[in-house]
Amino acid sequence: MKIILNPKYKEQEKAIIQLVTSFFEEGNLIVKGSRNTIKSNFLGSEKVNIKFFKKPGIFKSIIYSFFRSTKAKRSFDYANYLTNHNILTPQPIAYIEERSVFGLLGDSFYISQQIDYDxxxxxxxxxxxxxxxxxxxxxxxxxxxxxxxxxxxxxxxxxxxxxxxxxxxxxxxxxxxxxxxxxxxxxxxxxxxxxxxxxxxxxxxxxxxxxxxxxxxxxxxxxxxxxxxxxxxxxxxxxxxxxxxxxxxxx
Missing domain, CATH: 1.10.510 (Transferase(Phosphotransferase); domain 1)
Incomplete structure (x- = not known):
């Protein structure tokens, strides 16, 4: 498991991993798709959004593993770019990738701040x-x-x-x-x-x-x-x- 954290959340690494580990048993469902699932949960007292990217097929797994950034990584990197340019987006917290012994991408997650919008x-x-x-x-x-x-x-x-x-x-x-x-x-x-x-x-x-x-x-x-x-x-x-x-x- 690979985890990249927003430095602000470094002290909460274990809690973030726990959110991912218990993703399918806990949290409130927001979106259930064929490839992606989104849930909300709490990281301490902060409400967060967890987006699950299902393990891709073998061809896409090879592409995302060796030639292109994963969806989770792109979500995290792009959120940081937007934030650095003062464009509002839910604050990026972390992304997590599970990989096989051969380095092939499995499931992945992107965690961000939950926005209670109108x-x-x-x-x-x-x-x-x-x-x-x-x-x-x-x-x-x-x-x-x-x-x-x-x-x-x-x-x-x-x-x-x-x-x-x-x-x-x-x-x-x-x-x-x-x-x-x-x-x-x-x-x-x-x-x-x-x-x-x-x-x-x-x-x-x-x-x-x-x-x-x-x-x-x-x-x-x-x-x-x-x-x-x-x-x-x-x-x-x-x-x-x-x-x-x-x-x-x-x-």
Missing amino acids: FTIRELIHNPLFPNRNSILEQFAEFTFKMHEANVNFLDHSPGNTLIVDKENNQFEFYLIDLNRMKFEKLSIEKRMDNFKKMWLSRTMIKVVAKKYAKLIGQPEEKIHTILLEKTLQFKRRITKKKYLKRKLKK
């Missing part, structure tokens, strides 16, 4: 009358701009992967989660707008986001709006087509 972008999409909707969207655009300025291309920038905390007085905090798919690169305007496409924004929401982002980046609003709208529509058309073809094949 909602995600998904709620805004489904409810046009969501309180302070435009203000939240403007602050979300500012958050994403800050991320882009730090050369972060978050490939899973989708409605459920940003947790939002209502700080009251019309102020909101945004926390990125599900971090293991990122690129770190200088982003053109095209790439920046492309990064919004999975958010599934409505035309009304696009107008709000484009206006705020254009002001932040110092570009004409019409230009940003046109690119963002086209990127979003292309993505929606592609997903809709895929769903249509799947239904046809099932018949």
Whole structure:
């Protein structure tokens, strides 16, 4: 077993290992997937999030063991990168990898701070009358701009992967989660707008986001709006087509 710790949690190494050892018997289930499972538990008095990555198949095990960082390691490293650039994400605590005698990856875990959030972008999409909707969207655009300025291309920038905390007085905090798919690169305007496409924004929401982002980046609003709208529509058309073809094949 390999464990890498956030230095702040060095004194709690044994307790962290115990959380992983008892993962399947203890804790509160948050997500149960075919490959990943997420639970919450307590590390002392602190509520933490434990993400379990199931042992990959032999081919992927070889890739992750010798040629590419594991999902757990990427989650930990990327969280540290975001934190170092003042981009909010649940504080990384540790990652743990189990390996065979041949060095092949088995199960792995990523442990982070648990964020008690109020909602995600998904709620805004489904409810046009969501309180302070435009203000939240403007602050979300500012958050994403800050991320882009730090050369972060978050490939899973989708409605459920940003947790939002209502700080009251019309102020909101945004926390990125599900971090293991990122690129770190200088982003053109095209790439920046492309990064919004999975958010599934409505035309009304696009107008709000484009206006705020254009002001932040110092570009004409019409230009940003046109690119963002086209990127979003292309993505929606592609997903809709895929769903249509799947239904046809099932018949």
